[in-house]
Amino acid sequence: MRVSNSVSRLADYYRRHGLGTTIRRVGVAGRQAFFAGRMVVFYCNLDEQRLRPIGVPNILAVKRVNTLAELSAEHLREMTSFWNPRLASRNIRERFDKGASLWLVEFESHLAGFGWTLQGRTIEPYYFPLAQNDVHLFDFHVFSHYRGRGMNPYLIDRILDVFATNFGGRAFIEVAEWNDAQLSSLRKTPFRCLGFVRSFSIFDHTLVSWRSGPPVLPFKELGVAPRVL
Ligand SMILES: CC(C)(COP(=O)(O)OP(=O)(O)OC[C@H]1O[C@@H](n2cnc3c(N)ncnc32)[C@H](O)[C@@H]1OP(=O)(O)O)[C@@H](O)C(=O)NCCC(=O)NCCS
Known part of the structure; x- marks a missing residue:
């Protein structure tokens, strides 16, 4: 992108959001550029997972949708309109x-967020092959109005619970190193850090480089309830 474009986008952002938010946004962009392509991979052993019974608050509901036909037009619009x-x-x-x-x-009854799962494989090439019962969690999003209220860890806990009860295997999720919000959110779930990774895809091949770091970092004591509201 040309420098003049970047400057005009920055000026436009400043006009719409003010100085404080613009400084924060520039900081995030800097971190994104610095950590580009660097991911932290998390895992959870579902077969040995003693997932705690979670009291389901009446105001929260988790729904699984397996086909486009099951997704309401309103939810589809909400999921696609911010991008x-x-x-x-x-x-x-x-x-x-x-x-x-x-x-x-x-x-x-209002859509607060969403996330995806795929069992046995991944949509894009991954860092390692998944076994049949393994599940990949990806692309989680909580709408800005609901952020910081434990929606994401609650949703992830419910999903892990369903897969632990029905399949066993392992769950994997990865997050960009710059994404403090998701890193902090995952600390409230049973996921543990597997390692730090960088990958490059060339034609049909994916080259993966693991960076040294704590191979297994217990991020969370089981039994600690997620903060919901
Ligand atoms: C990452 C994300 C899914 C977390 O969802 P969430 O339901 O807000 O998660 P939590 O309630 O656990 O909050 C996580 C962190 O978000 C940050 N946060 C808190 N309030 C916030 C707000 N109003 N707006 C933005 N971030 C906030 C805090 O750092 C919080 O950590 P803390 O509880 O230790 O202070 C959400 O921020 C999001 O959708 N981000 C954009 C998409 C994204 O990055 N997805 C992850 C990639 S797969």
């Missing part, structure tokens, strides 16, 4: 076609 709607809709269709499940978390 490029055409691309987002195409992604959603492709994911369902590949057998992925969409998980919705609703707060007082």
Whole structure:
């Protein structure tokens, strides 16, 4: 992108959001550039997982959607309107076609966030092959109005609970190193850090480089309830 474009986008952002938010946004962009492509991979052993019984608050509901036909037009619109709607809709269709499940978390019947799972494989090339019972969790999103209220860890806990009860295997999720919000959120779930990784795809091959770091970092004591509201 040309420098003049970046400057005009920055000026536009400043006009709309003010100085404080613009400084914060520049900080995030710097971190994203610095940590580009560097991910932290987390795992959870579902077969030995003693997932705690979670009291389900009445105001929260988690729903699993397996086909595009099951997704309401309103939810589809909410999921696609904050990004490029055409691309987002195409992604959603492709994911369902590949057998992925969409998980919705609703707060007082309003869509608060969502995340995806795919069993036995991943949509994109991954750092290692998955076994049949393994599940990949990806692309979690909580709408800005609901952030910081434990929606994401609650949704992830519910998903892990379903897979632990029905399949065993292992669950994997990865997060960009710069993404403090998701890193902090995952600390409230049973996920543990497997390692730090960087990958490059060339033609049909993916080159993976693991960086030294704590191989197994217990991020969370089981039994600590997630903070919901
Ligand atoms: C990452 C994300 C899913 C977390 O969802 P969440 O339901 O807000 O998760 P939590 O309630 O556990 O909050 C996680 C962290 O978000 C940050 N946070 C708190 N309030 C926030 C707010 N109003 N807005 C933004 N972030 C906030 C805090 O750092 C919090 O950590 P803390 O509880 O230790 O202070 C959400 O921020 C999001 O959708 N981000 C954009 C998409 C994304 O990055 N997805 C992850 C990649 S797969």
